[in-house]
Amino acid sequence: MTTFTAFVVDNQHGEFQRGVVKQTLEQLLEGEVTIQVAYSSVNYKDGLAAVPDSKIVKAYPFIPGIDLAGIVEASSDARFKPGDQVLVTGYGLGVSHPGGFSQYARVPADWIVPLPHGMTLRQAMQYGTAGFTAALAVDRLQHLGVQPQNGPVLVTGATGGVGSLAVAMLAAHGYEVAASTGKSDEHHYLRALGAVHVLDRAAVAPSSPATLGKQRWAGAVDTVGGSTLAHVISTVRYGGAVAACGLAGSSELPLTVYPFILRGVSLLGIDSVACAMETRLAIWSRLAADRKLGAALDEVTEEIALDQLPERLDAILQGRLRGRTIVKL
Template sequence: MGKLLKPEAAMPFQALVTSKDDSGAVANRLETLADERLPPGEVLVEIEWSGLNYKDALCLNGLGNLVRVYPHVGGVDFAGRVLDSSDARYHPGQAVVLTGWRVGEIHWGGFAQRARVKADWLVPLPRKLTTRDAMVIGTAGLTAMLAANRLKAEGAAPDRGEVLVTGAGGGVGTMAVLLLARLGYTVAAVTGRPQLEQQLTRLGASRIVPREELLRPSGKALDKEQWAAAVDAVGGPLLGEVLKKIRYGGAVAVIGNAGGITWEASVIPFILRGVSLLGIDSVMTPYEARLAAWDRLTDLYDAATYEPLVTEARLDEVPAIAAGMLKGQVAGRVVINPAAAG
């Protein structure tokens, strides 16, 4: 049993609250809340950093039917320190990280100075990482790590050939470029933003592939074999074109849908080239797999290399940045300091 929260620690806190009126209009504003407003859970956490992800941008704008009950506090990931715990696995002062489990969607999340969550959803923060590091990595880095692990399990070794990363300018894409390069893969980065070429090269991309080049339909069921594997953060028509160009026995790990959820496809890449399509879900990943992924990320993450792609924000700045993210105007990772004054 953890220590009871001291009365003097039970102070009001700020949260970015999303509400919806009777007309369906969604609004986001800072509110001061008491701990009693937080949902039930075994662990109360003081949030030091949270992250802004594409799914968060959807939630903040009432899109995708992800949020069902309002008022709501979004934020699908956060890192901080335990204030109070009734679960023996966690104790006050311990650093923890949370990603997934539909927190920020159907459960209140990290866009606040405090959160109360189930103990099973947390992971102890690896000692080599700060809470800020954890949120620079965040859901994006965890997802990219899971994708790299799946590709390796499918036989996509570095000596098999070049690996493509689509949506390489976004949070998951940039993390995938960095991690794959650090694992020894030769990485081709796809982006529609040529101004990011230098940053992607710095992360480890060997070359840049213009998005328009891949989006141009070939009209064929199969194209010339180009890549041994791919990490796709875009989905939509782009995925259909990528599948046609994967080498025999290759695989595509699908991790996002920024470009849409449907595409024109045929069975030909699968039955003539033995291509595998791998679905990557970081939301419901079991605890042991999360621990293993975070342990690997501790060794692979290079803070100095990634730092130029990090944007820090306050809670009150999140809605505007989220709107830009939906328009493809945000590169890299956005981390939020809930203690920063507005």
């Protein structure tokens, strides 16, 4: 009987527990493909899954981790065979289905992306869900015509995983990037990723956003939501666009329709959970082929072991993590 270790949260009988425990393959849920996991990563949703009053977890005990990269151990689906290198993000992984904080995972074959040529398993999780989301946002902005010559692009919540990689991706492709953060000690970090301007969070998060503010940004990637998103939309230049991919600040959106009907601003919703497999394959192939990030990918990454997860999961909920934290299984 194959045994392995996994990070498990449990909240049965009113007693909350979390930690690294032994598991067997027989305890994994059904799925066509069993994967020996090499790396996972820490995301905000993982932090939400590891607290006593979680709204993420539907049944206990549970293994969090909304992404993973590893090697196929066994497969009943003809598309995958033992030895294949693969990755999984989104769908129900780490939410309704046991996730990546485990040395083994069993998942539906339809969730799996073959590891793109030229990308390592470690690099796949350096990007992970956050990088995939950032790449989706940048791709949508570019398809809407937001180009470097149009003017500066703003990234809010810029020290987080999505924000950090959005800054690096945009800068690597020639955009004049403005990054906003509430962390005064992280300005050097953001400039190292390629930000030309670093703004205090208060500058893009007024308590009462103007109906129409001064036109500043050709586009924006917003990870915050709430009054920040409303203010950003009101300050985007005519014909610009905002890719909204987070709600760390709030899920409310206090604004009028004026930016949309008077300036032609586009609000782009970015979903990395259930997007089409065709889109997934295209974005991951693009990330694998993009050599422009260079050292920036390592700049944003910290690697930890499974037993270091509790502190990092608490830290991400408290806004104390920056960039990407990957978990070596």
